Amino acid sequence: MSTANNVTKSKIHGLWALTNRELKKWYKAPVVFVLTLIQPVIWLGLLGNALNLSSLFSADSIQIPPDIIMQFSPAQIAALSQFFNGLQDQIMRSTFGTTSYLSFMAVGMIAFTALFTTMFSGMSVVWDRRLGFLNKVLSTPVSRGVIIVSKVLSATLRAMFQAAIILIIAIPFGFTFGAAFTPLNILGVFAMLFLICMGLSSMFIAINVRSTRIETPMAVTNLLNLPLTFASSAFFPIERMPEWLQVVAKVNPLSYTIDGMRQLLIFDTINYSQLALDFAFVGIFALVLTSIGIVLSWRFLNK
Amino acid sequence: MKPPRSLRKLTEKLAVVNVTEEVIKVEGLTKIFNKHLVAVDHVSFSVKQGEIFGFLGPNGAGKTTTINMLITVLKPTSGKASILGYDIAKEANAVRYSIGVVPQEYTADEDLTGIENILLCADLYGIPREVSKKRAEELLELVELTKFKDKKVQTYSGGMRRRLELACGLINRPRVLFLDEPTLGLDVQTRAATWNYIKKLKKEFGMTLFMTTHYLEEADALCDRIAIIDHGKIVVIGTPDELKENLGGDIITLSIKQDADITNLVKKVERVKEVKKDDGMYLIKSENGEVTAPLIIESLRKEGYVVTKLSLSKPTLNEVYLQYTGRSIRDTEESPETVFAQRHTMRRARM
Ligand SMILES: Nc1ncnc2c1ncn2[C@@H]1O[C@H](COP(=O)(O)OP(=O)(O)OP(=O)(O)O)[C@@H](O)[C@H]1O
Numbered sequence: 231m232s233t234a235n236n237v238t239k240s241k242i243h244g245l246w247a248l249t250n251r252e253l254k255k256w257y258k259a260p261v262v263f264v265l266t267l268i269q270p271v272i273w274l275g276l277l278g279n280a281l282n283l284s285s286l287f288s289a290d291s292i293q294i295p296p297d298i299i300m301q302f303s304p305a306q307i308a309a310l311s312q313f314f315n316g317l318q319d320q321i322m323r324s325t326f327g328t329t330s331y332l333s334f335m336a337v338g339m340i341a342f343t344a345l346f347t348t349m350f351s352g353m354s355v356v357w358d359r360r361l362g363f364l365n366k367v368l369s370t371p372v373s374r375g376v377i378i379v380s381k382v383l384s385a386t387l388r389a390m391f392q393a394a395i396i397l398i399i400a401i402p403f404g405f406t407f408g409a410a411f412t413p414l415n416i417l418g419v420f421a422m423l424f425l426i427c428m429g430l431s432s433m434f435i436a437i438n439v440r441s442t443r444i445e446t447p448m449a450v451t452n453l454l455n456l457p458l459t460f461a462s463s464a465f466f467p468i469e470r471m472p473e474w475l476q477v478v479a480k481v482n483p484l485s486y487t488i489d490g491m492r493q494l495l496i497f498d499t500i501n502y503s504q505l506a507l508d509f510a511f512v513g514i515f516a517l518v519l520t521s522i523g524i525v526l527s528w529r530f531l532n533k
Numbered sequence: 534m535k536p537p538r539s540l541r542k543l544t545e546k547l548a549v550v551n552v553t554e555e556v557i558k559v560e561g562l563t564k565i566f567n568k569h570l571v572a573v574d575h576v577s578f579s580v581k582q583g584e585i586f587g588f589l590g591p592n593g594a595g596k597t598t599t600i601n602m603l604i605t606v607l608k609p610t611s612g613k614a615s616i617l618g619y620d621i622a623k624e625a626n627a628v629r630y631s632i633g634v635v636p637q638e639y640t641a642d643e644d645l646t647g648i649e650n651i652l653l654c655a656d657l658y659g660i661p662r663e664v665s666k667k668r669a670e671e672l673l674e675l676v677e678l679t680k681f682k683d684k685k686v687q688t689y690s691g692g693m694r695r696r697l698e699l700a701c702g703l704i705n706r707p708r709v710l711f712l713d714e715p716t717l718g719l720d721v722q723t724r725a726a727t728w729n730y731i732k733k734l735k736k737e738f739g740m741t742l743f744m745t746t747h748y749l750e751e752a753d754a755l756c757d758r759i760a761i762i763d764h765g766k767i768v769v770i771g772t773p774d775e776l777k778e779n780l781g782g783d784i785i786t787l788s789i790k791q792d793a794d795i796t797n798l799v800k801k802v803e804r805v806k807e808v809k810k811d812d813g814m815y816l817i818k819s820e821n822g823e824v825t826a827p828l829i830i831e832s833l834r835k836e837g838y839v840v841t842k843l844s845l846s847k848p849t850l851n852e853v854y855l856q857y858t859g860r861s862i863r864d865t866e867e868s869p870e871t872v873f874a875q876r877h878t879m880r881r882a883r884m
Pocket residue numbers: 566567570571572590591592593594595596597598599637747869872
């Protein structure tokens with residue numbers, strides 16, 4: 231008999247089962263799985279190249295009238311062209327920290343994937359509630375904490391996997407690692423991703439867990455996503471933003487996540503004090519939101 | 534079908550338990566939602582070991598809310614309840630280990646196969662894989678889903694889904710099983726088959742069952758005792774027969790050849806409660822009508838009267854229900870299906 235005598239079972243049993251249930255929905259559905267892989271290709275292929283900002287600053291894009299060219303010797307023109315191309319590198323480097331906009335954007339995309347993956351997994355809580363699955367789980371001896379942590383964990387694992395895929399796909403598209411890159415830095419990137427995903431998914435779960443209708447949390451989520459997305463350094467460096475946007479961007483944890491990952495992946499020199507700040511900010515964000523999210527959800531589930 | 538051996542062993546173990554033990558004890562259980570919606574209102578009852586206890590009531594009566602409190606999903610606003618002696622509030626975890634739940638909704642995961650769903654349930658109880666795999670096979674056999682165990686639940690029919698829920702609810706070998714509207718949305722044959730599984734659980738495994746339903750035939754066919762619940766209150770508790778008897782018993786209708794008033798004569802017959810003359814027919818209310826009827830014929834014959842026609846009708850739970858809820862079951866018959874259809878659509882919408 232599995233009654234009374236089993237009551238002292240481990241406090242976290244069921245954690246992997248519930249996490250795996252979420253993951254299975256994703257990796258066992260081939261269409262969904264392939265789509266999540268195709269999405270970054272489209273983003274990198276279309277946006278990364280279409281918005282290839284570096285070409286704006288190249289010598290080819292500067293149309294010099296022929297009568298002016300006539301005044302210079304070919305050697306002078308070559309030197310001038312070289313100057314402009316050097317200027318391009320300079321501008322790119324000072325604006326984006328790398329000469330490849332695609333690399334700059336790819337890292338921003340990794341952060342986005344984290345945002346959207348955690349957002350969708352937050353919404354799955356509503357379905358679990360509405361379809362009665364949550365009640366069924368609540369009637370079993372699984373700890374209330376485990377139920378929430380499994381959601382957070384599955385979103386985090388999924389986002390980290392997708393980030394890895396984006397990186398791999400970005401390489402043939404022309405992703406260039408910075409001079410300071412070592413394979414060890416990958417660990418740092420995943421640590422960063424882990425922290426931000428924990429924080430974000432706890433936040434989204436706390437938003438969703440009280441609702442039986444998808445509309446309310448969806449509205450809240452959309453409202454949150456706007457500043458998170460545009461007031462971040464994902465596509466454009468913060469320093470070039472209007473001042474009021476900079477204020478928002480400076481408290482946006484995604485900015486710090488992205489900056490940290492860029493330092494580790496594509497910058498030629500790592501600014502260690504900035505990197506430490508990035509980790510500290512994201513770490514505190516994760517700690518605070520995970521605690522709040524888990525406490526709020528726990529309270530609700532214990533009602 | 535013979536139960537698998539290990540399940541039979543379980544039965545033997547359960548049979549040892551004291552038969553008169555009160556497995557579920559509920560005192561003044563109350564749930565108020567949002568400070569003013571009284572969903573369950575001071576409900577008290579107890580269920581004995583090996584009994585099938587039914588909650589019968591219309592939509593919104595508070596059946597699911599009562600179950601959710603007993604299975605430790607909802608906290609009661611006030612009142613007490615214990616299951617197998619464990620307090621649902623203070624010893625919730627002990628309660629959770631010893632009960633099984635078959636919810637009103639289909640909760641199995643569409644994207645997973647039948648067996649994956651059962652194993653997921655097993656993991657929630659922390660049952661080791663070696664054990665749960667064997668149990669899952671046994672349960673699949675019990676609910677006759679072995680052939681479909683590797684198919685995704687998406688492809689299951691309503692009846693198969695119910696059976697899968699049943700298997701999930703049994704994975705921890707519960708001593709008490711809670712079934713919330715176990716045959717909602719099933720066709721007549723599938724409903725009858727489900728009744729058989731439920732009866733089997735009681736008979737072969739000595740399990741105690743608490744179920745809710747709004748089908749009168751179901752309560753009548755399955756339950757040892759019934760509580761009729763309306764607007765969150767229990768209006769009456771008893772065995773199906775007791776409840777019917779409380780209505781005043783059976784109705785004997787007879788007519789005689791002679792044109793005389795025999796009302797007073799019939800009233801003297803043992804157990805006759807009420808005699809009404811209506812359009813040349815006598816309507817006689819009596820307990821145990823099948824015993825009373827021959828006595829009436831006999832006493833009339835002694836006085837020289839000849840009975841020309843006689844019929845006996847037993848009251849059904851429908852009349853009981855009507856009497857206590859003031860509503861005929863027909864008024865509520867349509868809506869559960871509609872509710873179910875909505876739930877079904879919702880499930881589809883997810884994909
Ligand atoms: N979580 C909730 N919040 C607020 N009100 C609720 C909640 N759950 C149930 N109710 C209300 O409590 C009452 C009883 O609901 P309950 O689900 O227990 O009824 P039921 O007898 O199971 O009905 P049905 O046959 O439709 O399943 C209803 O009026 C319902 O609207």
